[in-house]
Amino acid sequence: MNHMRIRAMIVSFAVCLLATMNVNAQKRIVSLNGAVTEIVCALGFEKSLVGVDVTSTYPASMKEVTKVGHNRNISAEPVLALQPDLILATDNFIQPAVIDQFKNVGVKTIQMKQEFSVAGTKKLITDVAAALNVPEKGTALIKQLDKEQKTLHVQSHPKKVLFIYARGAGTMMVAGKETPLDKIIALAGARNAANGFNDFKPLTPEALVTANPDVILMFDDGLKSMGGVDGLLKVQGVAQTNAGKQKKVITMDGQLLTGFGPRVIQAVQELSTKLN
Structure with a gap:
């Protein structure tokens, strides 16, 4: 019985270790969208960013991160030169041929839909959190957004x-x-x-x-x-x-x-x- 317990403990430890390794596997991330970059940082992966597009201006620390161009005219070479493990982008700007280049060399590339609304922002947070294997952090960030939304006071302007x-x-x-x-x-x-x-x-x-x-x-x-x-x-x-x-x-x-x-x-x- 003790032997079976020990074996179960070892299996459980191995599963936890693999899960942890999976979460931390993305050591080198390139973000090609300013909103995505903000979300990556808010989820605790700021130090994993090795490259961002020029719309990624927040937080201020992004000034020190290598810029790979504007998301409307990204080319594959400067991105791949950074040897990323993960490339995050939205589907509204990057050319499909560039995305194909990323995938053809074996770099994990995830494109997400970006809808310009509060609901769209929440969905983008969920998608980025899933890509980084931290769904619970995404849920927490969305709850924070919900609280802010409840205190929002907007007056109607005929202007x-x-x-x-x-x-x-x-x-x-x-x-x-x-x-x-x-x-x-x-x-x-x-x-x-x-x-x-x-x-x-x-x-x-x-x-x-x-x-x-x-x-x-x-x-x-x-x-x-x-x-x-x-x-x-x-x-x-x-x-x-x-x-x-x-x-x-x-x-x-x-x-x-x-x-x-x-x-x-x-x-x-x-x-x-x-x-x-």
Whole structure:
């Protein structure tokens, strides 16, 4: 009987050891999405990240992690050069041919669906936690998000908000429907002034006149690239909008505003407060 007990204990120990090894097997992780990176860090795997895309700006420690390019134009070589054990990505940006390259060389690659909503964020947390073999940590993080959501106070704003992406006056785009900006504006209780098209399109004076926003929303660094509000007002058509006349321009951190990661409730609350 004692022999059988000892054998059972050994088997039990081996199972636990293998489970632990499985959890810690991913020593070198590359994340190709800012929200995924935030989730990986929130789940306790920050030190396992050896490479991230340029949208991975939070937490601040990601500044020290090797950048492999923007998730819209990732190529396989700089990622594989980091010798990752696991590559995490979403299915909305990375080219299928690049994903095939990762898999063809035997690197475990997991793509997850990213939906720009609070429910989508919770699903992404569940998927990342599953990929890292820590489902219980994912559940805990979602419960934390649930608590934040219960304390969220959003006032309905009749204001029309136009998001302008800028990298100086030479590169300016507006966000239409089915974009993260469109979704976050709606969650904050306002409405997107650019509603006649999907995705992004170049900013034109005609588009500004048609949209006639009450508020212009930009990334912090985007407005800075324009030389501040005064520089933005020099762009043809801006001064003629309701937002331009009242100098109603608000800014937020880019990844916080559009990431739809674990800080999504914080982002909604901040935007709603600034609109109010």
